[in-house]
Amino acid sequence: MTIQDPRPDSLPRRVWESVQRDELPPQTDQGRMKLVMNNLVLHIHPSKVAKPTLKFTYTWGLGGLAILLMMILAVTGVMLMFVYTPTPDSAYNDMLALKTEVWFGQLIRNLHHWSGNLMIVVAFLHMLRVFYTGGFRPPREFTWVLGIVLLLLVVAANFTGYLLPWDQLAYWAVTVGTSLLDYVPLIGPAISRLILGGPEVGAPTLTNFFGLHVAIIPLTMMGIISFHIWRVRKDTLSIPRNLDDAPLTRVEKVTTVPHLVSIEFVFALVMVALILLWSAWIDAPLEEAANPDHSPNPAKAAWYFMGLQELLLHFHPVFGAIVVPGLALASLAILPYLRFDLDAEGIWFRSRKGRQTAKLGALVGLIATPTLVLLPDRPARTATQPANHYQQQLGTAGGPVADADSLLQAGATHLWRVGVRSPAERVHAAGSGVHSADGDRRGLSRREHGADVALGGALAWTAHSSHRFRGAGSSSWPGARQGWRSWVRPAG
Ligand code: HEM
Numbered sequence: 001m002t003i004q005d006p007r008p009d010s011l012p013r014r015v016w017e018s019v020q021r022d023e024l025p026p027q028t029d030q031g032r033m034k035l036v037m038n039n040l041v042l043h044i045h046p047s048k049v050a051k052p053t054l055k056f057t058y059t060w061g062l063g064g065l066a067i068l069l070m071m072i073l074a075v076t077g078v079m080l081m082f083v084y085t086p087t088p089d090s091a092y093n094d095m096l097a098l099k100t101e102v103w104f105g106q107l108i109r110n111l112h113h114w115s116g117n118l119m120i121v122v123a124f125l126h127m128l129r130v131f132y133t134g135g136f137r138p139p140r141e142f143t144w145v146l147g148i149v150l151l152l153l154v155v156a157a158n159f160t161g162y163l164l165p166w167d168q169l170a171y172w173a174v175t176v177g178t179s180l181l182d183y184v185p186l187i188g189p190a191i192s193r194l195i196l197g198g199p200e201v202g203a204p205t206l207t208n209f210f211g212l213h214v215a216i217i218p219l220t221m222m223g224i225i226s227f228h229i230w231r232v233r234k235d236t237l238s239i240p241r242n243l244d245d246a247p248l249t250r251v252e253k254v255t256t257v258p259h260l261v262s263i264e265f266v267f268a269l270v271m272v273a274l275i276l277l278w279s280a281w282i283d284a285p286l287e288e289a290a291n292p293d294h295s296p297n298p299a300k301a302a303w304y305f306m307g308l309q310e311l312l313l314h315f316h317p318v319f320g321a322i323v324v325p326g327l328a329l330a331s332l333a334i335l336p337y338l339r340f341d342l343d344a345e346g347i348w349f350r351s352r353k354g355r356q357t358a359k360l361g362a363l364v365g366l367i368a369t370p371t372l373v374l375l376p377d378r379p380a381r382t383a384t385q386p387a388n389h390y391q392q393q394l395g396t397a398g399g400p401v402a403d404a405d406s407l408l409q410a411g412a413t414h415l416w417r418v419g420v421r422s423p424a425e426r427v428h429a430a431g432s433g434v435h436s437a438d439g440d441r442r443g444l445s446r447r448e449h450g451a452d453v454a455l456g457g458a459l460a461w462t463a464h465s466s467h468r469f470r471g472a473g474s475s476s477w478p479g480a481r482q483g484w485r486s487w488v489r490p491a492g
Contacts, residue, residue, distance in 0.1 A: 021038060022034050022035050022038055026257065029255050032047075032255040032256075032257045032258070033047035033048065033255055033256075034047075035257050036255075036256050036257055042256070042257070042261065044229050044230075044233065045233065045256045045260060045261075046233055046236070046256065047255065047256055048253040048254065048255055048256060049236075049237070049253065049254065049256050049259070049260050050236065050237070050239050050251045050252070050253055051251070051252040051253065051254050051259075052239050052240050052241070052251065052252075053237045053239060053240065054254070054259055054260060054263060055240055056263065056267075058133065058240040058346075058348075059129060059237070060125070060129060061263075061264070061267045062122055062125050062126035062129055063126050063229075063232075064264055064267065064268070065122050065126075065267075065271060066119060066122050066123055066126060066225075067225065067229075068268050068271060068272070069115045069116075069118060069119045069122060070119070070221070070222075070225065072111060072112075072115045072272070072275065073112060073115050073116060073119070073218075074218065076108050076109075076111045076112040076115070077112055077214065077218075079108050080098075080108060080109060080112060081214065083097060083098055083102055083105065084164070086164065086206050086207055086209075086210035087203060087206065087207075088166055088202070088203050088206060088290070091164060091165065091166035091206060092165065092166045092167060092289040092290065095109070095165045095166075095167070095286055096286075099286075106283060107279060107280060109284050110279035110280070110282070110283055110284050111275065111276070111279045112284075113279075113284030114275060114278055114279050114282070114284070115275060116157065116158050116161060117158065117303075118275070119154050119157075119158070120154055120155060120158060120304055123147075123150060123151050123154045124151065126147075127147060127148075127151060130144065130147070131335075132348055132349055132350075132358060133238060133240070133345075133346060133347065133348055134238065134340070134344050134345045134346065134347065134350060135237075135238040135345070135346075136335060136336040137238075137336060137340050137342055137345050138336070138340075138342065139235050140231070140232075140235050140238070140336070141336035141337055142231060143228060143231040143232060143235065144335070144336045145333055145336070146224055146227055146228045146231065147228060148329065148332055148333055149224055150221065150224055150225065150228060152329075153217055153220060153221045153224070154221075155304055156212070156217055157213060157217045157218065157221065158302070158304065159174070159177060159302060159304075159305075160209040160210075160212045160213035160217060161209075161213050162174060162177075162302050163201070163205065163206060163209045164206070164209065164210060164213065165286055166206065166289065166290045167286050167287040167288060167289060167290055168287040168288045168289070168290055168291060168296055169285060169286075169287045169296075170290065171201060171290035171291070171292065172295050172296060172300070173300060173301055173302045173305075174201050174205070174209075175200070175201050175295075176300070176301045176305075176309065177301050177302065177305055178192055178195060178196055178201065179192075180305070180308060180312075180321045181195070183317045183318050183321040183322050184321075184322055185318070185322070195208060196208070200292070201292070202292075238345050238346045239251055239345075239346045240346045240347075240348075241346045241347050242347070243347055243351065243352065247343055248346075308320065308321060308325065310372070310373060311324055
């Protein structure tokens with residue numbers, strides 16, 4: 001008995017149907033739903049969606065935009081890997097080569113750089129959107145928690161990428177950024193050493209950051225993004241409602257093709273065009289080649305860590321670098337597990353009072369943040385914070401100290417007693433003068449700032465071998481960091 005081959009007579013048609021099984025374009029709703037179910041990419045959507053969720057101003061397309069950015073980053077990142085070698089000798093020259101020798105090299109680098117930065121902004125705005133529309137409430141608690149992990153990974157991906165050009169900006173931003181780890185009690189210094197591949201930023205750090213940036217972080221992100229979207233698909237998107245609408249009983253549904261897919265397609269095209277334009281216009285920054293012996297003054301963290309850096313100026317480092325961010329993250333993670341009025345889901349700002357509060361919060365934030373950043377640091381605070389701790393240290397190292405004045409003296413005496421043993425230490429000793437001048441600019445008296453740095457350096461030197469502090473002489477940040485290091489890890 002022979003079985004008749006049911007496929008079409010034409011060979012090209014048979015080939016096409018082996019790839020695309022469903023009719024294109026589909027003519028019926030059933031066909032449209034089948035198209036979504038049988039397509040690998042479209043399958044991230046359900047075959048039908050609630051009509052109100054199509055309203056653009058509900059989600060602002062932010063989750064989808066994060067996925068688009070992830071795609072652009074993957075494609076441009078793989079292209080950059082054809083040119084880039086992660087060693088201190090080649091990394092910076094490869095960046096120059098992208099500009100001068102490789103066709104469209106600078107454009108590809110710009111696309112990668114700006115998409116990475118935009119991803120932080122987009123993921124954060126997406127979190128705000130979910131927060132203000134109550135999209136984190138049951139059953140979407142875990143989707144929210146996965147989102148927080150994604151936000152951290154987006155920052156980690158940017159941070160590890162920051163070092164790769166191996167220019168001054170990269171070197172010192174990563175030096176400043178990784179030094180925050182030292183404030184983590186007990187395990188911090190060990191983690192810092194593991195990530196840096198040694199005591200300070202160097203060739204092993206570049207290898208480590210490269211591995212994390214091109215393999216470990218992106219693969220983890222792709223896994224968690226898939227999980228995140230799968231959860232959104234299973235729980236459905238929260239359904240938007242106006243403040244005065246009655247609670248939802250029945251919601252009209254429409255097929256995903258073409259209603260949702262067409263909006264996504266147009267939005268993606270517009271965004272790609274804008275990102276391309278921006279990247280064609282504005283180059284990713286590149287400064288002088290990294291120089292471990294000379295830091296820009298002051299060394300700045302990457303923009304997404306500047307808040308943390310600013311906190312460190314005002315508070316004790318354990319509080320600024322560990323307690324505040326730790327509490328913020330823990331509160332975000334616990335948020336969806338608190339008890340809520342579930343009826344408010346899908347309503348922007350929940351109530352009129354909520355809207356007022358959000359507006360007030362945004363206004364206060366927009367005014368207070370720049371004001372606090374621009375205001376000179378209050379001398380009393382910045383000087384006494386370190387003073388207290390150096391004083392404690394001196395309790396064992398050189399005797400008690402009463403105030404900033406005697407602190408300066410004690411610091412100088414200590415320095416003198418310990419002796420300047422290496423060129424790096426000489427640089428640092430001279431650096432405390434520079435710091436005093438910098439302290440003036442920041443509203444500290446010369447004495448207070450000089451005391452801070454001189455004593456910090458002295459304690460650090462007694463605690464550690466001098467090679468660790470190579471090049472940390474001329475910037476206030478690494479200088480202060482050394483002082484803190486010695487406080488976190490006491491001598492001996
Ligand atoms: C790489 C980063 C991220 C990607 C690619 C991503 C992707 C998405 C997508 C495509 C959606 C559905 C459409 C939309 O709401 O725009 C969504 C929804 C959601 N996302 Fe994200 N997301 C990311 C980060 C986050 C973050 C940082 C949070 C919060 C901490 C979060 C929490 C949620 C929640 C709770 C939903 C469901 C919202 C609802 O039903 O209204 N996501 N995400």
